[in-house]
Amino acid sequence: MTDHLQPGAREDILLRTEHVSLSFGSVRALVDVSVTLRRGEITALVGDNGAGKSTLVRCVSGIHRPQSGRIVFDGGEIDFHSPEDAREAGIETVHQNLALVEDLTVWQNLFLNREIVRRFGPVPVLDRRAMQVRAKEMVSTLAVNVPAVRSRVRRLSGGQRQAVAICRAAGFSSKLVIMDEPTAALGVQETARVEELIVRLRDEGHSVLLISHNFSQVMRLSDQVWVMRAGRCVGGRRTAETTGEEIVALITGAAGS
Numbered sequence: 107m108t109d110h111l112q113p114g115a116r117e118d119i120l121l122r123t124e125h126v127s128l129s130f131g132s133v134r135a136l137v138d139v140s141v142t143l144r145r146g147e148i149t150a151l152v153g154d155n156g157a158g159k160s161t162l163v164r165c166v167s168g169i170h171r172p173q174s175g176r177i178v179f180d181g182g183e184i185d186f187h188s189p190e191d192a193r194e195a196g197i198e199t200v201h202q203n204l205a206l207v208e209d210l211t212v213w214q215n216l217f218l219n220r221e222i223v224r225r226f227g228p229v230p231v232l233d234r235r236a237m238q239v240r241a242k243e244m245v246s247t248l249a250v251n252v253p254a255v256r257s258r259v260r261r262l263s264g265g266q267r268q269a270v271a272i273c274r275a276a277g278f279s280s281k282l283v284i285m286d287e288p289t290a291a292l293g294v295q296e297t298a299r300v301e302e303l304i305v306r307l308r309d310e311g312h313s314v315l316l317i318s319h320n321f322s323q324v325m326r327l328s329d330q331v332w333v334m335r336a337g338r339c340v341g342g343r344r345t346a347e348t349t350g351e352e353i354v355a356l357i358t359g360a361a362g363s
C-alpha cells in the first residue's frame with residue numbers, strides 16, 4: 107500500500123482498521139484494508155463505484171463483521187454485532203437514505219433514536235416540551251438551516267433533511283460521525299450549506315468520516331484522504347500535501363501503486 111501518512115501520536119488516533127478483509131461469496135469487497143482516522147478531523151474515503159468504501163464503513167458501524175483483521179476504536183478493539191453497539195460506542199452514521207420519518211416533525215425525528223434522549227441527560231421521553239427545547243439547542247449549536255423544529259420533515263428541502271439527519275447523528279456526544287455521500291442529491295447552495303455544517307461538526311470537536319465522489323469537496327473539507335480501489339486501500343494522504351490529480355491517479359491506478 108502506498109501510504110504517505112505518518113501514523114500520528116497514539117492518542118490522536120480515534121479509529122484504526124488493521125488488515126480488514128470481507129468477501130461476499132466470490133466478491134472480495136475488502137482485502138487487507140488498514141486505515142487510520144485522527145480525532146477532531148475530517149477524513150475522506152474515496153474510490154470508484156464498488157471500491158469497497160461503504161463496506162468498510164459498514165464494518166465500522168456494526169452492519170458487517172470483518173472476516174479477518176481487527177478494528178480499534180477509541181483505544182479498544184471493537185466487535186460490534188449491530189449498529190446499536192456502534193452507537194453505544196459513539197459511532198453514528200448518516201446513511202444515504204437518511205432514515206427520516208416524513209410525517210413527523212424535525213424535533214420528533216431528532217429524538218427518534220432514543221439513545222439521543224439518554225445522551226442529552228434526564229429528559230423524560232414523553233415530555234414533549236423538554237424534547238422540543240433540547241431539539242432547539244441541538245439545531246442552534248450546529249446552526250442548522252431548518253425553518254423550525256416543529257416543521258414536518260416532508261416540507262423540508264433535500265439540504266434541510268440532510269441537515270436534520272446530520273444533526274441527529276451528531277447528538278451532543280458522538281465521537282465519530284460517518285457520512286455516506288451527504289451532498290449527492292443536492293444543488294449548489296444546499297451543498298454549500300451542508301458542507302458548512304460538516305466543517306462546524308469538526309469545529310465542535312466531532313471526528314468525521316466522509317465518503318464522497320465530489321473531489322472539490324474532498325479537497326476543500328478533509329484533513330486526510332484514503333483511497334480505495336477494488337477492495338484495497340491504495341493510499342493515504344494529508345489533504346494539504348496532495349492534489350486532486352494525485353488522488354485521481356490513485357483511484358484509477360494510474361499512479362502505479
Ligand SMILES: Nc1ncnc2c1ncn2[C@@H]1O[C@H](COP(=O)(O)OP(=O)(O)OP(=O)(O)O)[C@@H](O)[C@H]1O
Nearest residue numbers: 130133134135153154155156157158159160161162
Ligand atoms: N451485501 C452485499 N452482498 C453482495 N455483494 C456486496 C454487498 N455489499 C457490497 N457488495 C459488493 O462489494 C463490492 C464493494 O461494494 P461497496 O458498496 O462497498 O462499494 P463502494 O465503494 O461503496 O461503491 P459506491 O461508490 O458505488 O457506493 C461491490 O462489488 C459490491 O457489489
